[in-house]
Amino acid sequence: MLSNLQNVMARRDLLKALVVSELQSSVAQSKLGWIWWFLDPILMMLVYWGVVVGLFNRGAERYAPYPVFLFTALITWKHFSTAVGRSLSLLRSRERLIKGIPFPTVVLPLSVVFSGFAYFLFGFTVLVIATLLWPCERHSGALLPMLQIPFLMIFQLAVTAGAAMALSCFGVLFEDLRLFSTHVLRVGFYLSPGLFGIDLVSERLRASLAPPWGDAVFAIYMANPFAVLITGYRDSILYGQFIPMHWWGILFVESVILLWGGYRIYQYYDRRVIKFL
Amino acid sequence: MTDVSSNSSEECRSDSALDPGAPIIEFQDVGLWFRLQARRPRSLRELLLRRRRSDASDTRWALRDVNFVCREGESWGIIGPNGAGKSTLCLMLASILTPDEGVATVRGKVSALVTLGAAFNKALTGRDNIQLYAAYLGIPAKVLASKMDEIIDFSELQEFIDEPIRNYSTGMRARLGFAVATSLDPEILILDEVLSVGDRGFRVKSQKRIKSMMKRSKCILTVSHSTSFLRAISTHCLWLDRGSVHMAGPAAEVLDAYEGTDVLGARAD
Secondary structure, eight states, X not given: OXXXXXXXXXXXXXXXXXHHHHHHHHHHTSSSTXXXXXXXXXXXXXXXXXXXXXXXXXXXTTTSSHHHHHHHHXXXXXXXXXXXXXXXXXXXXXXXXXXXXXXXXXXXXXXXXXXXXXXXXXXXXXXXXXXXXXXXXXXXXXXXXXXXXXXXXXXXXXXXXXXXXXXXXXXXXXXXXXXXXXXXXXXXXXXXXXXXXXXXXXXXXXXXXXXXHHHHHHHHHTTSHHHHHHHHHIIIIIIXXXXXXXXXXXHHHHHHHHHHHHHHHHHHHTTGGGGGO | OEEEEOTTTOOOOGGGGGOTTSOSEEEEXXXXXXXXXXXXXXXXXXXXXSXXXXXXXXXXXXXXXXXXXXXXXXXXXXXXXXXXXXXXXXXXXXXXXXXXXXXXXXXXXXXXXXXXXXXXXXXXXXXXXXHHHHHHHTOOHHHHHHHHHHHHHHHTOGGGTTSBGGGSOHHHXXXXXXXXXXXXXXXXXXXXXXXXXXXXXXXXXXXXHHHHHHHHSSEEEEEOSOHHHHHHHOSEEEXXXXXXXXXXXXXXXXXXXXXXSOHHHHHHO
């Protein structure tokens, strides 16, 4: 099997070259070059902010500073949704390459995840600057919770890589997945929670469901790793708070399952899927 | 060594790697099927709404019962009509595809000159693309650094090497691809109809390089429709027809028989 762990580790250079070439080509394909890496997330934030606050007049007070609150979810979700969206058509779009050169093809979905993570880091830099510009009144003043950020990033990478590896194979086997995924990903953003905080979810669930059910449904809601990740980033940067220990446990278990599962699925379909390209 | 066993058996044959006299390539009853595109579910809707068990009529054997052994110093030509399974065989030799039945053993580093330039990113410069292509081929960065000037010189693209390759002509891209792909000495060389790269001058130069690579490699497999070319370079020949071996043996014998067949008549069948 070409895409086994040993081969992938031996071809780290290829993974690095793919990520670098992706970043280089994004610079080469635009007049503003690397400025887009920062401009793109800022424009995205302004559009959502304009629509949600300007048009619907919501969220601004409860989640002030709302642009930063929103931006945290936007960049985190964009990393995942772009990686998943691209993975679904990835192997088909590289058919000539895959059938022309023997190499561990698993580096293709991984390179999409890592190059997307580089864009996420540029967005994160904008996020840190935005937080300094719009300090949050609810911030406890503690800087220690910022130490959670690298760990949250590792879990984000693991979850995204696992999903990208599995879906790159399924995208070849079931062509409709690509069309279906755009809608699922859009719902995922609103559920994750992109436009609001989990406090609102918990509040609404407890108000509308009888006592044990409200909490139970909320626990299921929090099984979404991005609900924990986005809330974790917000707590670390905006509010200076630590996230509960059991959330770390959930994130760890889910990351391991997704990463290992995604890798095993890719390993199983590795050469088989080439026949369907 | 790459030991490509069938997916079902996952048989391991690492012991043979220790035997110095072992063949470089060994195919034993190798078969590979494709599911017919029209009959497999291609969408989730089809999968969910039209559940039915797959049967033998869903699949077609692209190759079946392929047996051949290639030893060090041999040069094998692969001939046969279109759709005979020649390119599929090359994909298996390069370990890109694994057999569905039988065992395919390939001992050595394979260099497959099959599709040149498939790894290129058009937005990047020629120099960046050399690095990217070399990374795909597994050429270490240090080795590439020492060969960079030679690759650029061979491709005759010195003036344009820092230009994005979207501005290159098809021939220029093929020259660059050829220069990178042939920069390392392979143990096993697979050539699939890539001998006509670039203009006339470059073609002469590329054929000279292939000939020198052939001398240095342990064994060569060439896919071609040109019997005269195969007669000149091959010691052995494998004649494939409709996915199975029609004839295998010394080149002259197989090529004489191949040239003696009524091609039009065979096609009418």
